[in-house]
Amino acid sequence: MKFAASKATTRNAAVAGLATVALLGATGCSAVNMQATTLQYAPSDGIVANVGDAQLRNIALITTDPEAEARYIGTLASASGEPLEVSITVDGTQTRFSVPGEDSLKLEDPANEQIIPSAGRPGTLVDATVEVDGVSETVGITILDGTLEEYRPFVPGGAEPSVDDHLYVTPAAEEGGH
Structure with missing residues (x-):
């Protein structure tokens, strides 16, 4: 009887153990891994950074060539609600921005257009020193070109119309080729 x-x-212990293993197998990933929905990230091509009281949102440089002029896009805002003077230095060129206290500064607006002599190769990052009220930080700013239609209006001197010719259907693709 005892046996x-x-x-x-x-x-019963084996069944309980198997049930526990099955339960952990189904939900164990979320128990030990970070949930992706809790990660904060820049949902666009530009960068997001906070330097002092300045909030840099979707900041990028638009250019066609490493030696060509580049234009800033994105938004600068004041976290404190007070007006700010923000300077961004890229490759020795310093650009100053006056950020209103109660509003943001949208760099895509023609009145806020800022162009620098050169930034670097599109598709890379350039180190930029951002300074606000004595606080200085180096951030990597994305360099983009006019390949994507939404950036073409911001290419200094205009975007080359053939920049995206390689993105369209070729005859081989129409015939079922790869």
Whole structure:
């Protein structure tokens, strides 16, 4: 009798153990890994950074060539609600921005257009020193070109119309080729 009770107890323990393993297998990833929905990230091509009281949102440089002029896009805002003077230095060229206290400064607006002599190769990051009220930080700013239609209006001197010719259907693709 004692042997039978021990056998039933062992069986119940094995079933409980298998159920626990199955439950952990189904939900274990979220128990030990960070949830992706809790990660904060820049949902666009530009960068997001906070330097002092300045909030830099979707900041990028638009150019066609490493030696060509580049234009800033994105938004600068004041976290404190007070007006700010923000300077961004890229490759020795300092650009100053006056950020209103109660509003943001949208760099895509023609009145806020800022162009620098050169930034670097599109598709890379350039180190930029951002300074606000004595606080200085180096951030990597994205360099983009006019390949994507939404950036073409901001290319200094205009975007080359053929920049995206390679993105369209070719005859081989129409015939079922790869």
